[in-house]
Amino acid sequence: MNKLPGGALASRPLHFFWIVDCSGSMAGKKMQELNFAIKESLPEMRKVAEENPNAQVFVRAVTFSSGAQWHVARATPVAEFRWEELKAGGETSMGKALKMVADQLSPEALPGRGLPPVLVLISDGRPTDDFNSGLRALMEQPWGKRAARIAIAIGDDADVDILQKFIGHPEMTPLVAHNAPDLVKYIKWASTAVLKSASSPTSQMETNQAGAGAPVGITVPLPAAPEPAQDVEDVW
Amino acid sequence: MSGKHTWYTFGSSVQGATHVRNHIPNQDAIEWLASYERQQELVLVAVADGHGNPRYFRSALGARFAVQVARTLLEQFGRHYGQATDLTVVEQMVEQQLAHLLVRQWNDTVDVHLAAVPFSPAELAGLDAPFRPKLAANPRLAYGSTLASTLITGTFILYMQLGDGDIVTVNTDGVVSRAPLVVDPQLSGDVTTSLCLPSAWRYVRTYLQPLVAHPPAMIMLATDGYSNSFVKEDGFLAAAQDIFDMIEPQGREGICTLRKYLPRWLTATTAQGSGDDISVGIIYRIVR
Numbered sequence: 224m225n226k227l228p229g230g231a232l233a234s235r236p237l238h239f240f241w242i243v244d245c246s247g248s249m250a251g252k253k254m255q256e257l258n259f260a261i262k263e264s265l266p267e268m269r270k271v272a273e274e275n276p277n278a279q280v281f282v283r284a285v286t287f288s289s290g291a292q293w294h295v296a297r298a299t300p301v302a303e304f305r306w307e308e309l310k311a312g313g314e315t316s317m318g319k320a321l322k323m324v325a326d327q328l329s330p331e332a333l334p335g336r337g338l339p340p341v342l343v344l345i346s347d348g349r350p351t352d353d354f355n356s357g358l359r360a361l362m363e364q365p366w367g368k369r370a371a372r373i374a375i376a377i378g379d380d381a382d383v384d385i386l387q388k389f390i391g392h393p394e395m396t397p398l399v400a401h402n403a404p405d406l407v408k409y410i411k412w413a414s415t416a417v418l419k420s421a422s423s424p425t426s427q428m429e430t431n432q433a434g435a436g437a438p439v440g441i442t443v444p445l446p447a448a449p450e451p452a453q454d455v456e457d458v459w
Numbered sequence: 460m461s462g463k464h465t466w467y468t469f470g471s472s473v474q475g476a477t478h479v480r481n482h483i484p485n486q487d488a489i490e491w492l493a494s495y496e497r498q499q500e501l502v503l504v505a506v507a508d509g510h511g512n513p514r515y516f517r518s519a520l521g522a523r524f525a526v527q528v529a530r531t532l533l534e535q536f537g538r539h540y541g542q543a544t545d546l547t548v549v550e551q552m553v554e555q556q557l558a559h560l561l562v563r564q565w566n567d568t569v570d571v572h573l574a575a576v577p578f579s580p581a582e583l584a585g586l587d588a589p590f591r592p593k594l595a596a597n598p599r600l601a602y603g604s605t606l607a608s609t610l611i612t613g614t615f616i617l618y619m620q621l622g623d624g625d626i627v628t629v630n631t632d633g634v635v636s637r638a639p640l641v642v643d644p645q646l647s648g649d650v651t652t653s654l655c656l657p658s659a660w661r662y663v664r665t666y667l668q669p670l671v672a673h674p675p676a677m678i679m680l681a682t683d684g685y686s687n688s689f690v691k692e693d694g695f696l697a698a699a700q701d702i703f704d705m706i707e708p709q710g711r712e713g714i715c716t717l718r719k720y721l722p723r724w725l726t727a728t729t730a731q732g733s734g735d736d737i738s739v740g741i742i743y744r745i746v747r
Contacts, residue, residue, distance in 0.1 A: 227724050228701035230694020232731040235687060277477050277734025336687050336733075339648055369648045394589035423477055423734075447587065 234277045237338040241284040244346035250311035256403040258308045260410035268414045272301045278422035287320035288313030317350040318357030325360040340370040343413045349382035373413045378459035404452045416446040466502040470740035471721040477734030486519040487736040490526035501537040504740035505529035505608035508682040521602030524568045533610040541612030558663035603655040616668040622651040623683045628675035629703040635696040640664045680740040688732020
């Protein structure tokens, strides 16, 4: 009676995607701070994963400039994940990046028992390609719809309306980083607080303002986002 | 009793490994009943999964109410219609009234509780701002829960489910199948339909099956913490088969053994698997 009934057991996979703007306007301080922030958040991200052995966290990264490409293509266990510094240059093919992520969220690629994925989109500009078809491809995937979609806008030139479309939910708005401390804070929040929330199994439905409605929309209870820094001189 | 076989039922509900670590109570619930009064066999099991999400902060109670309401309702239904030979009338009742009764009685139970124990400032303090108006408009959201249940009488088996969870059957050859309920297209990942939604009766799925020559040998009901613990669907279905294979050679003794081991198996399963609460109810038929 020592053997448990049934087949192999395993904790539930949780897939985390960085979707990062590497267009020319990101060059310099913005890219430097972004690389720093993601590297800095990794130990904390690993700690969150270690604290919950019932979730297996896998991380990937896709970048977009003139076209889109995988920066880390393999779903990498967070304990092994390393961040190689990104360089900026080119246009803003955000739609293409979303299509690439959508391909990885198909039911064939991700079995149904997983936890909702976390998608973090970081951009300082507006898409130069067909954003809508990329978003459509993403939202056609059940896991695309159910993912926790976080957007971080860098500076005033970021297209907040487009990022809001990516989030697709009125309860969450893009986090706008006007300076380096904010960017670091938001990246850490997305990779730790959101990850922690996403890795605890809970059920829920999404309801409209009247408390009614069908189960649609985000499924991860999002923790409160950090407040922007005050009196910071270095503003983008 | 039918004279040819007897149905036995038992179950267990364990706190999820993640819930233990985070000091969150078991938000599942289970009820079962096996009654053979006045030669009328009536067996039922109900499992419920409170949503767990912090927004649904009374979902452990909601799950408890769900199984209590299901037990009372199905018992009454079974006593009234359990000997019916013409299942057309039973079918009409199931289709036209049962879902409404279930949801209405759960709503009434929640409303009575809420009137007696209003939300405390501490309960409301942790809520995110966008959810507050929704809860104000529909306070039953705090109690959100699913339900999966099965009733067996002398003439029929009735499956009734709202939201996620699993009901599987095993035939006498040990072949496992899912209960013949329609698939709810709105279930995906951890998103579920719920008793707390307005017009929740629309999401109740039922199936009435005449108790014919070859009824299932076993029926297993489980909250989704169980199936989510297995790498593959086949592994979950194999659990039902393994449980059947363990009981089958020993009959009643096998049931006693399983009853003893089930809680520790489920505790080990949540630790190595989903981390979620797990509830499993078993209905087993022994031919006499």
